[in-house]
Amino acid sequence: MAGAGTARRRAAVMVARTALAGVLGSLALLAASPAVATAALPAADTTPVPVLVDSTVDQVAAALKQDPVIVEQVMGNGDAAGAHDRLRDVIDGSDAPIYVVIGSTPRGLGESDPANDLAVRLRSRLGAGIFIIALTHGPPRHAAWGVPEATQYSNAVYDAYKKMLPLAYPDVDWETYDSENRPRGLSDVAYAQIAATVAAGGAPWGIDDTALEEIATASWAPLPEELPRSYDAATPGGRWVVGTVVGLSVLLVGLRLVLWATASRKARQRSTAEATALTPTRLDLADLVARAERTTTKLADELAGASSSPYADAAVGYRTAAEAVLRDLEDLSLPEDKARYGTQLRDAVGALVLANAGRHELGRAGKGGGTERYVPCFFDPLHGRAFHTVSAPGRAAVDVPACRRCSETVSSGGTPRALIFPPVRRRQLRPYYEESTVWARTGYGALDDELWRAVVADRAGVDR
Structure with a gap:
């Protein structure tokens, strides 16, 4: 048992040392980044800008007030303008407000689930409605507030998505396919088109087979081979922000392990009674x-x-x-x-x-x-x-x-x-x-x- 305790202490110390090295390396990247080294971050404003990766949540919300659909070229699957127009045709005239964002990840969002984070923040700025978000990082999300049977809406979108996969890939035997060679799935614009079509129909939520087949057989429905998932990693300051956050997180975990590992075994163990x-x-x-x-x-x-x-x-x-x-x-x-x-x-x-x-x-x-x-x-x-x-x-x-x-x-x-x-x-x-x-x-x-x-x-x- 003593050997195990020593091993835990050594492991904890190694974690802390590694994390410290990561933080120092991140600081080196920070010093080398001209965008950060030469100027402070600009003051926040609500002026819409065309590139989401350079935008704040307030700017995205302001842009959506002007146009409830944003589709960036980087995520438009070769036809951003066409995707925008198709989505507008679907949502215009709907009973509930519907907002769609397809593009690079804006600033200031959580790394674990940025699409959901953006939907939550937009809700507080734009009020009740249906939000359909697909970003360069993390899975796409759809969320509804202030609409009847919001949970049923979410389930209807997922059901439609699963039903559409065999239509988009008719050559695949979906009952016997090899999971390692399965199709890549549907593009973000196809996902958004499904979610928007279901949303525009209102409760009871659903989508008819004709509309579903029309989306499934479109040239923009299959997921492209190359995805722009590293788009915002190359933006000014992106590397040092990620590196510093990760390094500090690991350092804190390492220090916590050190404290835990060096605690008195006698104090940590409850008596049998x-x-x-x-x-x-x-x-x-x-x-x-x-x-x-x-x-x-x-x-x-x-x-x-x-x-x-x-x-x-x-x-x-x-x-x-x-x-x-x-x-x-x-x-x-x-x-x-x-x-x-x-x-x-x-x-x-x-x-x-x-x-x-x-x-x-x-x-x-x-x-x-x-x-x-x-x-x-x-x-x-x-x-x-x-x-x-x-x-x-x-x-x-x-x-x-x-x-x-x-x-x-x-x-x-x-x-x-x-x-x-x-x-x-x-x-x-x-x-x-x-x-x-x-x-x-x-x-x-x-x-x-x-x-x-x-x-x-x-x-x-x-x-x-």
Whole structure:
């Protein structure tokens, strides 16, 4: 065991050293970048510019107010003007506002899922509507706010996309094809045309076979062999921004590993008596889901009247993440199905925290940012907001946010009662933060400033 502990410490130190080298290398790129070394970043404005990669979200929103369809040549599959006109023909006259953006990735978006991030931010600037986004980085996305049966709209687009693949590639035997040699899929303009056609039809959402076949057999429907996915990597400052962010992230992870690895083994290991005394937290799945749904509904109502601001952007993100989690909780499990029931309990707590955090962000907007972000108690997020920082018991030099009750417990030499979910097997009984879920990694937002991004990325299967 001693050898294993030494190995962990060495590995952690190596991670930190490697990350530090990466940061230094990134700083060297920064110094070598003339766009950064010679001038400060220009002040933000709302003047539309033709190239999305040089635009801010505000500029994209301003451009969409003039024309709800943006198709850049870099993503137009050889006919950007034609793609633009086809999309305008479809969406003009629709009951709900429909916005389409196909092009290079604008500045200031999250790296894990920029299309979804842009949709969320545009929603806070343009109001309710349907947003169809395809960028040079990440998968395309479609999102709807303020329309009937928004979830059904999303499902209808996915169903149409899957139905269209055999039409676009009729020579493929889709029941016996070799997955390694499958067709590349559909182009971004074809995806947008499907999503826009479904959106323009309104509820009940769908697309007729004739329209679907017309899109599928068009010359612009198949995905091109060469994709401009590195387009914005060559922009001024792009290399050093990515390198520095990645380097700093790895450095922080490495330092955290060092702190964890060098903590006293004796302090980190619970005694047999203490481990035996652990009991699951009493939780009611149906009640948690109901509370999360009520809070998310309140958040949606408050967002409808909110003005555009960075806090409103964040609130929309939290609402999007909460709704995504709640969609997976429509069919609740019974406690007898231990694995699925446990997963749903974790998600229900997460949905409630996300909704509370979103409402708090809107409150910050009303106070001009005068309050801190919503940070839940690390030990049990159901305790509410954390107002103190304490050293985590058993983790040397690791400070975590805590509510007043948990803070007082630590101050008196005790161990706070942590959130513990019912395990599949008794020997797996442990505090939630020792698990390997996105909720554990983020401490339900106690350890992550933007919980909603982590949740969206996790559900999309993207590393953040």
